[in-house]
Amino acid sequence: MNSSTLLFLVVALFAVSAVSTGGFVWKYCSTSVKYPVTINQIVLSPNPPQVGKVCKAHFDGNLTYPNSIKSATTVMKISGYIGGKWTTLPPFENDVCDKLTCPIKPGPIVYDYSLTIPVITPKADYMGSLTATDDANDKLLLCLNFTVSLV
Numbered sequence: 794m795n796s797s798t799l800l801f802l803v804v805a806l807f808a809v810s811a812v813s814t815g816g817f818v819w820k821y822c823s824t825s826v827k828y829p830v831t832i833n834q835i836v837l838s839p840n841p842p843q844v845g846k847v848c849k850a851h852f853d854g855n856l857t858y859p860n861s862i863k864s865a866t867t868v869m870k871i872s873g874y875i876g877g878k879w880t881t882l883p884p885f886e887n888d889v890c891d892k893l894t895c896p897i898k899p900g901p902i903v904y905d906y907s908l909t910i911p912v913i914t915p916k917a918d919y920m921g922s923l924t925a926t927d928d929a930n931d932k933l934l935l936c937l938n939f940t941v942s943l944v
Contacts, residue, residue, distance in 0.1 A: 816841020816944070822922065822936035829858035830902075830925060830935040841942045845912040852904040856934075861896035864928040865889035871921030879920075889925065910943065918942050 817837055821828060832854040842848040856862065869885045889895070893904060918940065925935040 817939070817941045819937050819939040822924075822938055826933075826936070828933070828935045829856060831855045831857060841944050842910055844910050844914050844916050844943050847907055847909050849907045850905070852902070854902045856897055856899050856902055858899055858927075858932075858934065861898045862889070862927055862929075862934070863896045865895075865897070865925055865934060866928055867923060867925045869921060869923045871919055873915060874918040875915050914943060916943050 817835075817840055819835075832852065834851070834853040836851045838849045839846070865888075867887045867889060869887075870881075871885075872879045872881045874880075889897075892906075893902070919942070920940045921938075923935070923937045923939065924933060926932065927934055
């Protein structure tokens with residue numbers, strides 16, 4: 794499974810405090826931290842995502858940070874329940890500006906993305922974490938824990 798597939802499945806950049814939409818469940822890493830990135834809505838279609846099919850994602854959120862983000866990085870750590878055991882995959886690092894136009898100004902953020910999930914992707918349960926960090930000052934913009942099932 795390539796990093797673009799995994800990034801898409803995690804909905805790499807943003808999260809809500811606790812939402813379950815069936816196949817994809819995510820929450821902030823800490824309920825006591827106010828992350829500068831907030832989400833109003835994330836919609837996956839279909840949900841759960843299906844191997845070999847197109848999955849569309851719509852993200853509607855806000856950057857509450859007082860400054861524009863000129864450069865940011867996401868790091869995803871993920872494990873899949875494959876072959877009867879949890880298998881840790883290598884971490885994936887991505888440049889946020891490859892997916893969104895930078896600088897990202899404070900205010901609304903809308904992001905739509907479609908991806909065909911490769912047929913070689915194991916149908917399994919996955920869990921992991923995603924962090925987004927402002928490269929200018931190493932400030933944590935978002936931390937997300939997630940689970941997703943691919944069918």
